[in-house]
Amino acid sequence: MTAADSRAVRLELLRLMLKIRVFEEKIVSVYPAQDMKTPVHLYIGQEAIAAGVCANLRAEDYVFSTHRNHGHYLAKGANLDGIVAELYGKTGGCSKGKGGSMHLVDTDAGCMGTSAIVGGSLALGTGAALAIKMRGENRLSAIFFGDGAADEGTFQESLNFAALKKLPVLFVCENNFYATNSPQSARHSVPEIYKRAEAFGIPAAHPDGNDADAVYEAASIAAAHIRAGNGPYFLQCDTYRWKGHVGPDCDFEKGCRPRAELDKWLERCPVKTYQARLLKSGGITEQELAQMRARITAEVEAAWDFAKKSPYPGPRELLTDVYK
Amino acid sequence: MPWTKVPIDKSEFENTLGKEGLRGRSYRQALLEAQTQLLESDPSVFVIGEGVDDAGGVFGSTLGLAQKFGKERVLDIPIAENGLTGIAVGAAICGMRPVFVHMRMDFLPMCMDQLVNHAAKWRYMTGGRLNVPLVARSIAGRGWGSAAQHSQALHGLFNHIPGLKIALPATPYDAKGLLISAVRDGNPVLFCEHRWLYDFTGYVPEEMYTVPLGQAVTRRKGGDVTIIALSLMVYEAVKAASALEAEGIDAEVIDPRTLVPLDEAALLESVKKTGRVIIADTGVKTGGASAEIAAVIAEKGFEFLKAPALRVGSPDSPVPASPELEKLYYPGANEIAKAARALCGKK
Ligand SMILES: Cc1ncc(C[n+]2csc(CCOP(=O)(O)OP(=O)(O)O)c2C)c(N)n1
Ligand SMILES: [Mg+2]
Numbered sequence: 001m002t003a004a005d006s007r008a009v010r011l012e013l014l015r016l017m018l019k020i021r022v023f024e025e026k027i028v029s030v031y032p033a034q035d036m037k038t039p040v041h042l043y044i045g046q047e048a049i050a051a052g053v054c055a056n057l058r059a060e061d062y063v064f065s066t067h068r069n070h071g072h073y074l075a076k077g078a079n080l081d082g083i084v085a086e087l088y089g090k091t092g093g094c095s096k097g098k099g100g101s102m103h104l105v106d107t108d109a110g111c112m113g114t115s116a117i118v119g120g121s122l123a124l125g126t127g128a129a130l131a132i133k134m135r136g137e138n139r140l141s142a143i144f145f146g147d148g149a150a151d152e153g154t155f156q157e158s159l160n161f162a163a164l165k166k167l168p169v170l171f172v173c174e175n176n177f178y179a180t181n182s183p184q185s186a187r188h189s190v191p192e193i194y195k196r197a198e199a200f201g202i203p204a205a206h207p208d209g210n211d212a213d214a215v216y217e218a219a220s221i222a223a224a225h226i227r228a229g230n231g232p233y234f235l236q237c238d239t240y241r242w243k244g245h246v247g248p249d250c251d252f253e254k255g256c257r258p259r260a261e262l263d264k265w266l267e268r269c270p271v272k273t274y275q276a277r278l279l280k281s282g283g284i285t286e287q288e289l290a291q292m293r294a295r296i297t298a299e300v301e302a303a304w305d306f307a308k309k310s311p312y313p314g315p316r317e318l319l320t321d322v323y324k
Numbered sequence: 325m326p327w328t329k330v331p332i333d334k335s336e337f338e339n340t341l342g343k344e345g346l347r348g349r350s351y352r353q354a355l356l357e358a359q360t361q362l363l364e365s366d367p368s369v370f371v372i373g374e375g376v377d378d379a380g381g382v383f384g385s386t387l388g389l390a391q392k393f394g395k396e397r398v399l400d401i402p403i404a405e406n407g408l409t410g411i412a413v414g415a416a417i418c419g420m421r422p423v424f425v426h427m428r429m430d431f432l433p434m435c436m437d438q439l440v441n442h443a444a445k446w447r448y449m450t451g452g453r454l455n456v457p458l459v460a461r462s463i464a465g466r467g468w469g470s471a472a473q474h475s476q477a478l479h480g481l482f483n484h485i486p487g488l489k490i491a492l493p494a495t496p497y498d499a500k501g502l503l504i505s506a507v508r509d510g511n512p513v514l515f516c517e518h519r520w521l522y523d524f525t526g527y528v529p530e531e532m533y534t535v536p537l538g539q540a541v542t543r544r545k546g547g548d549v550t551i552i553a554l555s556l557m558v559y560e561a562v563k564a565a566s567a568l569e570a571e572g573i574d575a576e577v578i579d580p581r582t583l584v585p586l587d588e589a590a591l592l593e594s595v596k597k598t599g600r601v602i603i604a605d606t607g608v609k610t611g612g613a614s615a616e617i618a619a620v621i622a623e624k625g626f627e628f629l630k631a632p633a634l635r636v637g638s639p640d641s642p643v644p645a646s647p648e649l650e651k652l653y654y655p656g657a658n659e660i661a662k663a664a665r666a667l668c669g670k671k
Pocket of ligand 2: 146147148174175176177178179180
């Protein structure tokens, strides 16, 4: 019996995915009011990856992420109030309203910041692993990034160094087949990104990025490998983003991607399919599911209340935190 | 004060401060000593860069560190400056204090992204929850036809980026004291050295001491004209001041020591006294450190000025290779003295 078979893990995976979905859908519903003045890169459709990976992480493990970070930080347990207030540019925000949606942080949850420069966090997360190794600590550094980040120099530089120094890094490539509107086929000579990791001597797996169990299993093997001191591990998780690159709208109307492609992936909704799987196997009842959803919705609503009440930063804040 | 003195060469030190029994060390030895003491006293410090552990030891400034502290703390790296800078930044975010060493300042543009977009901004973007105690040492080269890609003094380029600090030690004393301050500072600091300063000898105490970032020093007192000089130009300014003295011009030489933070008060105080100012820099004039200092004086000290502020720096061309062109490219004591004469109404 594998770990993912345990009921608690499955419920946790579902809870994390639902939390992300409810959170992102709330953004979609409030965004037209135009008082959330920050560009949002929504994670809807990709939830199984954050859930499957983060369910294998411990509080002290580090997570680095990108412009599309909401799911990763929610799944890692970052404070919800702080995230929502940050989206509204309020002082109660995790970055005191100075970062916005693309720059979330929660050091208590190991969330060490996110870079909106494509490829940037690959190097930072690798450096965090260097710090871990130098201090002989018992934790790992997980880095989430897109297929677009694999185009950057920092990708090759970070993978090589992590392998060379056997650093405790988990590379998680979320291949949603697009970098803004540019399809992977226009950018990659070889579509299997994980093969590049193998070329650096890094073991890699290629789980179905829309199946939380598959991601969980692969990430659990990866985490065990890393925690045993064997160096980095690479996961390529193929998935699909439902919304436009940025903002709450669908970009299909604009002709950014073929409609049929989206329809195919909607069928494979990571949340819906997982719910169905748990219901069918008896892992959860309809009533328990409704309760879970209600609890998450209440949590999200409470965070929105907190954010709305939090004040905007005053003029003094403009020049603080530039330097220590 | 012995620590403000700028002996022009080793023999001058030996004939003056050395005779008084003061400890003389070269700029390179001062850097090496600072890093040795930092590595000894703080387990979070590490030195990282291409060739930091090799037989040359970055012009001798890291020589023997790897033997003493091991290759885990004195790391040679792949030729991947941007990625490795990001890795150092990541380690710094998690509490380490990396000293990143570049043989040439010309390699800093390779890490522009990690320095400008990440190191400089991580603290602000996280609302002060995290900071980046990274020091990036780099050395400006000059001469022997090293040309356009191995001779640049690019500190001015980074002056434009809030979140970075910039130190330009001119003396061995400051090389050690500023480096220790930079490593302890907690912010990303670009530590801009000059290759021609490496053999200069000056007073360097053995104990660990700091020179605060943001505190200018007066290298020579004078009442007629202020020469604000950076890095190697401090020596050119002191030479110019000696020549000017014979002509009856009493020049004050001020060394800001750090461009960020800039000790504006000290600069303005001197300009208030003399009413005339020259800014002498190792980089090109346009958009550079000298331009910024001139702008600060224009904004905050205009009423003190009896004449326009003048800049002495390199012209707007890449650094040439030919020795004859190099001579034209680099201004020195002569150009500074000429500017002073013009300001003071003497030919
Ligand atoms: C260095 C850099 N280049 C370009 C951009 C503009 N940009 C923002 S996101 C993005 C696409 C990133 O694609 P991917 O890494 O696959 O992440 P995804 O958005 O698909 O999650 C681009 C090109 C940027 N932010 N940084
Ligand atoms: Mg993508």
